[in-house]
Amino acid sequence: MGDPSALEVVEYTDPLCPWSWGAEPVLRLLRASLDPRVRVRRVMCVLFDEDDDPAPDPVAETAWYARYVADISAHTGAPHAVRLSRVAAGSWPSSLVAKAAELQGDRVADRVLRRLRETVFVLGEPADTLPLALAAARGVTGLDEARLAADAASDAVRERVRADRAEARRPPPELLTVADDSPHPGAAKETADGGHRYALPTLVLRVPGRRRAVPGWRSYHAYAAALAELCPAALRTPEPLPAAEALEYHRTLTEPERRALTRGTWPPAGAVRLETGNGPLWLHPEEAAARPAAAPGAPAGVPAAPPVP
Structure with missing residues (x-):
């Protein structure tokens, strides 16, 4: 059956990723179904990077991206904003705040990440600056807001996000091509420097000596099948x-x-x-x-x- 404490579940994500937002129902159900001894870790992939080139026509780019998000919502059933004010200028601020929130425990971290996602996909105002990302977390139950602000601005948390970003750009070879009938099968994406990064979301399940990757937008049953192969004792009936x-x-x-x-x-x-x-x-x-x-x-x-x- 396997030892659930030997299993690590790594979720590659970004607070501002529309497919990760659309995967929330399944991933919330999965997290609720995991044995509490399973180690769960999120990796912030920095979808919108600091050195990305600015759009030549921000208004047209925003209109295009709003349609893109609406198309994804048609597949996932997730909400999208009635009006999107802009395409996010960067993922670093929201990633820093999400990573800083992890220092205050899993439940606080989950709620802060959720608030960050909702800034863009519900309110249409992406948390793409540090003040906006901190404001999004205001009032979260159990959150020490002063500590969150200090941690998000710290070198230690920036280094953690930098490490996450680097890890996300080392996908395993089997993810360079993925054959699946999902609208988002999850093959690794090419980066500007000629490398690759994980598609979002991707879950990687690891036990000593073995791993299974479940990339893209998938059903609960796809995750359950991967867990059954590696460590069936880790999953409880939801x-x-x-x-x-x-x-x-x-x-x-x-x-x-x-x-x-x-x-x-x-x-x-x-x-x-x-x-x-x-x-x-x-x-x-x-x-x-x-x-x-x-x-x-x-x-x-x-x-x-x-x-x-």
Whole structure:
């Protein structure tokens, strides 16, 4: 059956990646199903890099990227912003804040990363500066905001993101070509310097002496099959939570997430519905109160050329 403590699950992602956002329902379900002894690690790949060339026509580039995100949402069912203000100028600020949040525990880190994703895919205002990324995390339950700001600006956290970026640009040879009928099969992407990086999202599962990579946008069953091959004891039968309990835990849920992660009558009492360009986002009332920009009726909250996740 294998020892779950010997298994490492590595998720290659970026806070501003539309396919990673679309994979949240399955990845949330997977994380909830893993034995707590499994080691889980996220690698911030820096999708929008610091040295990317600026777009010659930011308005046209934003319009193109908004259509691109909407096309992805048609596959994944994920929300997209009613109006996207701009293409993100860079992933470094949000990656620094996401990595700094990891120093405050998994639950805080999950909630901060989720807030960062929602800046672009719900509010249409990507957290592409450090002040914006820190503001996105404001009010997260259990978060020490002063510590987050200090850590995000530290050399130590910048080095951790730099290491993540380098790791993401060393995909294994078997990911250079991927044959799959997924709309995003996940073959490694070429980089400007002639190298490659992981497609996002990609999960790599490792036990001593063996690994399995599951790239691109995949079903829960694809991840479960890979785990069954390496360490079947690491996966428990997923149990949807009662609706109110699920919203309390996750704080926000998309329609695909509430179908995958909850049971019982929906919506629970007090849930706040926020309309997007592709279905609602449901907020716990405390989450809505902590985020005035995400309240119903609130306004939606120089661009680089968008890379392909």
